[in-house]
Amino acid sequence: MNWQLVPQQFVTGVLNGGIIAIIALGIVLIYRSSEVFNFSHGQLVMLGAFLTWWFAGANEDGKEIFNLPLWAAIPLAIAVMAGLGLVIERLALRPMTGQPLLAIILMTLGLAQFLEGATAIVFGIEPKNNFPSPFSPSDVITIPFPGAFNDAIILKQALLATFVVAIVAALLFMLFFQYTRTGLAMRATSADHELARSVGINVPRIFGLSWGIAGVIATLGGVLLATLTGVEVLNLPNLPNLRMINASYGERSHLWLH
Amino acid sequence: MAALRPAGDFDRSYEQDMAVVRRPWQWAGLVVGLLVVLSAPLWGSAYLVGTANTIFYTIIAVQGLNVLTGYTGQISLGQAAFMLVGGYTSALVTTHLGLPFPLAVLVAGLATGLVGLLFGLPSLRVKGFYLAMATLAAQFIIPWLSRHAFPDLLGGTSGRIDVPVPVLLGVSFSEQRLYYYLSLAALIVTTLLVLNISRSRLGRALVSIRDNDLAAELLGVNLFQYKLRAFFLASFLAGVAGALKAHSQRGVGTEFGYGLEESIILLGMLVIGGLGTNLGPFLGVTAVVLLQDLARVTGQFLxxxxxxxxxxxxxxxxxxxxxxxxxxxLIFRVARPGPPLADDQGGVAVAAVCAVIRNQE
Structure with a gap:
């Protein structure tokens, strides 16, 4: 093992962790408020990235409907995904309130299948490597370490920016949960549905809200991931990886958010 | 089996009480059904026989899932991976050890049962959603191992090895029309097995764990032991189903689809057919397999x-x-009153689907 590479790997790993954390945040949000483990979050992340790509007119087959700059495409995708989150909650998860765990798990698994198939049909299964990223892979920051660690630690700018956005988003959500009325209501709902209802909190509205916010987070995570690895993420066969990330990190960050 | 019966219809002897087939019309249905199924390869089209063969071995896997999820209430997302274990075991023992086919299927079931025990161990400590996560691990670990461990034996990254044609009493079951009978025979044996488990002490213990695990423990049911038995049975049946599938497709490996999607579909079949009912796997598998054909036809049409x-x-x-x-x-069936997900409306669904399929073709 080449110990000289450890600091480099460590830094890259921490920066990658930021983006995984923000994806997991969406799972945690829904799980904490409504005790539904969302197996379809990976598909929402993918859909968010695809929508951004589409709104930014990256299709390049001469039939683009939208041709927006990235700063306009991202908010538009976020708005659409928030709406989709609300629709999913209302149509699919609301009828499942109070049903056995198996039925709820199967519901999100079915949703995952549906979203995956729908995305493949609308956008095609071929990988998209022209995500309109503001960074190119060669944009790097080099921190010189003369004499050790192969003389330098290299930070990809895209990775660094992703990490900063992830941290800022996580901070914003923390402030939201800590200091706003709605955030307080969401925490109360996650603690006890019946008690929350008895103090006048509209629990179904909170469920809807958490799905809407999860849609927003998913888009954010999808865009960040796509900026980083464009080709791979939007490649459907790679989705199981994303699902693995879901599965393994959701639980841990659930403890972290406690 | 305790279906609702009209008033005044009661059992007069222990034999009557224990009977699986109770009424004359049930006997008639059983005999006619068996005759139809047994003679199907003689008059059916290749499509019909092939689909029926698929349905048979899939039912066996779903029956296993039914013991674990339907009766014991433990969610498993790894049934397809256990089928992969069974398929590989059977392929390896027939190719390298030269075991005869029935013995190979049995060995495949037992080996898969042991693997299932391993992944059932967490059920002592975790339940519900977290157990689903633990079995999901099996669904990721086993296919990964099959692609990376022992590449000479398991096919490595090609994701497939060839499986020999089963030979029994000098007859080679290379044709689908003949192989059909092997699947059918296995299905009949496993159906009797599952039916009797659900009627015996073991089955009642499993149901008591599902309904209330604390009460079950107070009644003297050793939770860990019985949960492990359920895991063993479920993966045993998955192994048998996997062996049958492998020999039917003449190959086994990740190329043939033993992924998470497959596990989800198996679980979906069980839920659609009816959890915790012996008829459930039959109805659910038939409905979903035919639905997938309908999806294929609709996809071509579109x-x-x-x-x-x-x-x-x-x-x-x-x-x-x-x-x-x-x-x-899930939305429409769960939303109605009555016991969720465990009644017999699956029959209506199957009938509707069959009608639709017939119209399509």
Missing amino acids: SELFPAIQSRLLNSFRPIFFGLVLMIF
């Missing part, structure tokens, strides 16, 4: 309507269709 996205429709229509059917089924 691809003729929209030639621009033809290849996308042919490739990706199936998951959309299955996801949608599963969601609609």
Whole structure:
């Protein structure tokens, strides 16, 4: 093992962790408020990235409907995904309130299948490597370490920016949960549905809200991931990886958010 | 088996009370059904026989899942991976040790049962959602191992090895019409097995764990032991089903689809057919297999309507269709009053699906 590479790997790993954390945040949000483990979050992340790509007119087959700059495409995708989150909650998860765990798990698994198939049909299964990223892979920051660690630690700018956005988003959500009325209501709902209802909190509205916010987070995570690895993420066969990330990190960050 | 009976219809002897087939019309149905199924390869088309063969071994896997999820209430997302273990075991023992086919299937079941025990161990400590996570680990670990461990034996990254044609008493079961009878025989044996488990002390202990695990423990049911038995049975049946599938497809490996989607579909079949009922796996598997054919037909039809996205429709229509059917089924079936997910409305669904299929073809 080449110990000289450890600091480099460590830094890259921490920066990658930021983006995984923000994806997991969406799972945690829904799980904490409504005790539904969302197996379809990976598909929402993918859909968010695809929508951004589409709104930014990256299709390049001469039939683009939208041709927006990235700063306009991202908010538009976020708005659409928030709406989709609300629709999913209302149509699919609301009828499942109070049903056995198996039925709820199967519901999100079915949703995952549906979203995956729908995305493949609308956008095609071929990988998209022209995500309109503001960074190119060669944009790097080099921190010189003369004499050790192969003389330098290299930070990809895209990775660094992703990490900063992830941290800022996580901070914003923390402030939201800590200091706003709605955030307080969401925490109360996650603690006890019946008690929350008895103090006048509209629990179904909170469920809807958490799905809407999860849609927003998913888009954010999808865009960040796509900026980083464009080709791979939007490649459907790679989705199981994303699902693995879901599965393994959701639980841990659930403890972290406690 | 304790179906609702009209007033005044009661059992007069212990034998009557214990009978599986109670009424004359049930006997008639059983005999006619068996005759139809036994003679099917003689008059049925190749499509019909092939589909029936698929349905038979899939039912065995879903029966295993029914013991674990339907009766014991432990969620498993790894049934397809256990089928992979069974398929590989059977392929290896027939190729390298030269075991006869029935013995190979049995060995495959036992070996898979042991693997299932391993992944059932967490059930002592975790339940519900977290157990689902633990079994999901099996669904990721086993296919990964099959691609990376022992590449000479398991086919390595090609993701497939060849499986020999089963030979029994000098007869080679290379044709689908003959192989059909092997699947059918295995299905009959496993059906009797599952039926008797659900009627015995073991089955009642499993149901008591599902309904209230604390009360079950107070009644003297050793939770850990019985949960492990359920895991063993479920993966045993998955192994048998996997062995049958491997010999039927003449190959086994990740190329043949033993992924998470497959596990989800198996679980979906069980829920659509009816959890914790012995008829459930039959109805659910038949309905879903026919639905998937319907999805294929519909996908082809749509691809003729929209030639621009033809290849996308042919490739990706199936998951959309299955996801949608599963969601609609859960919404409308769960939302109605009565015991959720465990009654016999599956029959109506099957009848409706069959009617639709017939119209399509």
